[in-house]
Amino acid sequence: MTLQTTTGPTARWLVLLSVCLAAMTMPLTFTGPAVALSRIAADLGGSPIALNWVTNAFMLTFGAGLMASGALADNHGRKRVFLAGLCLFVVASLGAMLAPDIAWFDMFRAAQGIGSALAFAGGASALAQEFEGPLRLRAFSFLGTSFGIGLAFGPIASGLLISAFGWRSILVLVAVLAIAAAALGLRTIRESRDPDATVLDWAGAGTFTIALAALTYGVLQAPQVGWTDPVVIALLVAAVLFFAAFIIVERRVRRPMLDLTLFRFPRFVGVQFLAAAPAYGFVVLLVLLPIRFIGIQGMSEVKAGQLMICLSGPLLILPLLAGQLARWIAPATICGVGLLIAAAGLVWLSLTPPVAVALVAPLMLIGVGIALPWGLMDGLAVSVVPKERAGMAVGIFNTTRVACEGVALAIVMATLSGFTATQLAPRGVSSADTAAAAQLLVTGNVGETAQHLPLANAGVLVQAYETAFDRLLVVLAVITIATALVVFLGLRRGSATEHETVSLPVCQEG
Template identity: 85%
Template sequence: MTLKTTTGPAERWLVLLSVCLAAMTMPLTFTGPAVALSRIAADLGGSPIALNWVTNAFMLTFAASLMAAGALADNHGRKRIFLVGLALYIIASLGAMLASDITRFDVFRAAQGLGSALAFAGGASALAQEFEGPSRLRAFSFLGTSFGIGLAFGPIASGLLIAAFGWRSIFVLVMALAAASATLGLRTIRESRDPDATGLDWAGATTFTFALASLTYGVLQAPQSGWTDPLVATLLGVAVLCFVLFVVAERRVRRPMLDLTLFRFPRFVGVQFLAAAPAYGFVVLLVLLPIRFIGIEGMSEIKAGQLMICLSGPLLFLPLLAGQLARWIAPATICGVGLLVAAAGLVWLSLTPPVEVALVAPLILIGVGIALPWGLMDGLAVSVVPTERAGMAVGIFNTTRVACEGVALAIVMATLSGFTAAQLAARGAAPSSDAAAAAQLLVTGNVGGTAHHLPAAGAAVLVEAYETAFDRLLIVLAAITIVTALVVFLGLRRGSAAEHQTAPLPACQEG
């Protein structure tokens, strides 16, 4: 059974505006603290691992709860979950703004992630009920553009706020946007739910949440404690066990949170790889580049924000253009070419000296490459399941996306620490026994603290070691992006061909 829209065109676009305002807050929440990290560290203190949790706490709870949030939206009402999520998000943002130490700050960041998951899953699945056919793809292209606006203006807006009012002011902006979204959504979004819902799949939700949380926590802890540490080994073992239990639970329940039969369709698999594609080629740079520009190169927050606009600015308009191009060019081609362009930008960036003018072109090229598939992602995600289960589709796709981003960030930070430690040791700046601890401090952008930790090494040596390690990391990221581009292209193309030769996917049955 497919739900038909009952609202007029004007009301539907107001629903879109409400959801887009909520979506805009999420990249602001992600990029703002990255720009402010040095100020947060100076004010609240904290170890390198505690400072890493400034970003990772948000991503961990966002990723771990998205699929359950999508199921809750389908079962208990999309509008209700959307508004509850925004309320929690506003309260958590206020708590983070007023936090007096790094531990409380990280806890409120985790609460922000939970609220964001509820709001996004509820809002996006509600949006899927209002639009059908080509208009749905255009609506989700606007949703992608909203993320682009948040990503493009987040760093510079955060830099301006930090310079004028201090780092705590960055939370005022996101609270204002969330409040505006909730006010508009309360008036315009009609309540809807899956008519065939049988209640939340508690076994699936619990096992999956624990699996993803354990996996992410284990990967985050490994650089500090080592992969053979008992805690890390236990966390990874729990993750594997919970994933196995999750598969068993989903195969037995009548109405699963994740319909495992969808993985028989190449297009669905291709969409999941597409969700993961920006993680290594783009999202990690949103955290790493502000740290490098401000902490390592000594730029101001405003100057760093201006450079970050070069990276994320193409997301302002290219997602909409990609949505239009999809009428004549296969999405597989658009996505594959875009990711290859991003990989070329990463290689170019690795060869570019850290001079502000020289950095502009490679940053723009990376942004262009990522923006092309960005506008198609969410529309493709909801196209592979019936409209009634749009919450599940949103949950699966964005769980894959955010989970990969969280795990990618943890892996990339660990890799950068390893590369930096090797460079410090090679330059004689630190003995091998001290290089790892010094590198973990240096990759947070704390050159002064690292120099104090390694008094024999000058600041210039530390910066050079970091820059060489960073350039090597960019080559690794480019290689991963190229492989992902090929998998996405083949998966989406095979899926499209299969749909013409065999029975269509459920969403293709809509009138």
Template identity: 65%
Template sequence: MRDNTHAATPAGRLFVLFAVCCAAAAMPLTFTGTAVGLPAISRALGGSPIALNWATNAFMLTFGSTLMAAGALADSYGRKRIFLSGLGIFALFSIGLAFAGDIVWFDVLRALQGIGAAAAFSGGMASLAQEFDGAARLRAFSIVGASFGIGLAFGPIASGWMIAMFGWPAIFMLVVALAAVALILGAIFVRESRDPDASGLDWKGALSFTAALTALTFGVLQAPESGWGDPLVIVMLLAAVLLFLAFGLIERTVARPMLDLTLFRYPRFVGVQLLAAAPAYAFVVLLILLPVRFIGIEGMDEIAGGRMMIALSGPLLVLPIAAGLLTRWFAPATICGAGLAISAVGLFWLSQFPVGSVPVALIAPLLTIGVGISLPWGLMDGLAVSVVPKERAGMATGIFSTTRVAGEGVALAVVTAVLSALTSANLGSGAGDQAGAIAQRLVTGDLRDAAGLVPSMGQAALLQGYSHGFSSLLWLLTAITALTAVVVFLFLGRGGETAEDIAEEAELAAVAATRSDET
């Protein structure tokens, strides 16, 4: 259902697109900006390695775990309403972050900021899906992908410059400005719409999923400090498994599930979800790990570190739009599979350069990774919306975005833990029983504290251990990305299964399951 008190004009649609693009650009700015500013934030606010890890993971956790709920709320109570409410919350807590006095409050505000981001993103993308159809919708989503790329490309260098000039709190002011522009344009030009068949939020599903993701993230982040055999870690990981099982059971019994599990019967839908998760370990984790390496470990200043990241994220400025144009000649499965394969090549290439390499030598492999991930980036959102009925665009956006963002949060936690373990294993006997503590500090870019734990080791030995661990991690990411490229190509390329067929069969299956439960 739409509010047709004012019809959408071509100019009005463009303003809606621009509003969503501003919101989309703000999300990566707050993500990459915190990564670039983490060493400065650590110096100002202090905090343990796990508290510093939560500075990035708290945002990703709440963002990823509430996206499906936000999508369901948008379908039920109005996409414009959720979009504007989310922007307001996002801007409010972004302002609060600039005045945080200690790392605990910073982490809490990051979590609250993520909730607002989820509402803004789900509501905005669902609203956009109502304004454009067919090829125009695919192009619109490609432009949003490019806007996200602008935030990723210029976020590190802009954040580095603002930190150098005004201090780390300044990185949140640009985010607030973009959110304000999106809020004003959205209030004026976005038309209210909702799903007339929506039945409200699946609260049991939302709470069980959020609790499961929280337990998993907490357990993975705590493991490097306490050990994988620590009772708390075991309890949290076991709780995550049980809560995910409970979430699955809940979604199978409700009439209008937040996550329609019947869709996972279809390879093309599964392929889209794998595609959503792929950038997490092929690209996004590098947005956090590389600034920490460049600034905290290799000693670059924030501006130089941000400049290096342009090679990685710069291709997202134009290639997502180009990918949309390439669909005239190539199937999406071919474009997406080839892009992930290119990213795998770049990851392996980057693994050949140890810590201390000449910075210019890293540009080509970073550019290769960025080019590869940009090709599927521009198609992912459009593909996600295409596999469900238009009326449930909020659910489609929520499922896809949850897979992507929750995957990024979990991947970041897992990759951080793996890098810590690999670094610890490569420090040698000289580190003694302090190897784990040293590795945790190196992973967060705190070279000075790491050296202080075992002064006899020397900085060169610490850098060598970290470098070997980083290279081993990149080999692992290469293998996972290459495998994903093959699976995505095969699943998305399945013939005889149109988006309409998937949507219709999924709806019929859901109705049949509901009737079976009633009898």
């Protein structure tokens, strides 16, 4: 089946609405369980590592599956992959709602991630077929805004639902949105695929997925058992080997899942760093702050959700505004300045006492900084490859984004555990207990941690956590500043060809 001609204006915007509804489910699926983590732990039990996987299981499979999903969409039909992903997502959401224990819950969360990867890659690559030129940038700005709506209202909506109906109700919400997206997409999206597509690069998909899974699991295990533990070392070595194998495979196949020649172009490299930029400056806060507000500071889910709106609320408006500003201001400048603003907000937050009113301004500044590049990301991603390979572009960009988010969350949780253990050590806590106590404390469970550490009362634990959290925010700010410089330089070097398409040479076998 070859690519079809562009549909009429009304049909195009209905396609956009369907894809945006599907996209909205993903931040809701990400933020909802973070708000409900203490309720999930009380109901299903589980060790700290199992509770970490409530978030990481979804992010790992979502990130690892995006690149293969983009290739599947180009090869086998974008509408087909979009609808199949939504069906899997709905089934997995209902399965998680009925999960009898934390192990089953984490497995259904992983299935949600796979469904989300298929739906997003299929939907976004189908969207790229419907719009051209400036309209495409505008359409993808709406897609970014739909993510913003999910991020902005996800925590407060989840908090209200949890308070009224229990934590399982948040899974019903995302399932309903996915069903609505599928029903609309079934009627409006036309089937299309890459006419030059060949067999899916299964070797590339397999090696990449194993490498990413090994890396994430190794980083998650390290705080609990130590970085010198043989299992952790084996996992990290396996990650390096499989990443190397992935590169070798992609250099040899005729139709690679990831065309490595694209990395010769500064603009493409800049776009990939832009994809990774929100991970350390924003996304990790979507998980860490609800834990801090609810578990450490004792706020209600609704109050925590209101504060989270301060962080994610700017994504409701600014992505669209950034899309308009890009007509007059270079995207490199918008993205670089935005990330520097976010870094300033992180530093400000580290200096702010944990009082709800005082937290509003720094949280909003972080949100403003991230929202400026947010609306340009997806449009820039699909602009670097021919339209026929939009699925690959979406897959590469969002794999970079979500994989970095998953790995970043694992690294940041490990770092916060380390900082917390350092703070507990001089406070009358024996060194043998500090690592385990810190691992438990960063999940927000102050009461259980205090029971295991009779020499440290709740006040000592909260103070240790808050000091460690402030140190972590400074580290995140430094990472965000460094990323801003790379993004600005990479996108600026490509600004002369901002609206040109990079040609893709075909890799030969052998």
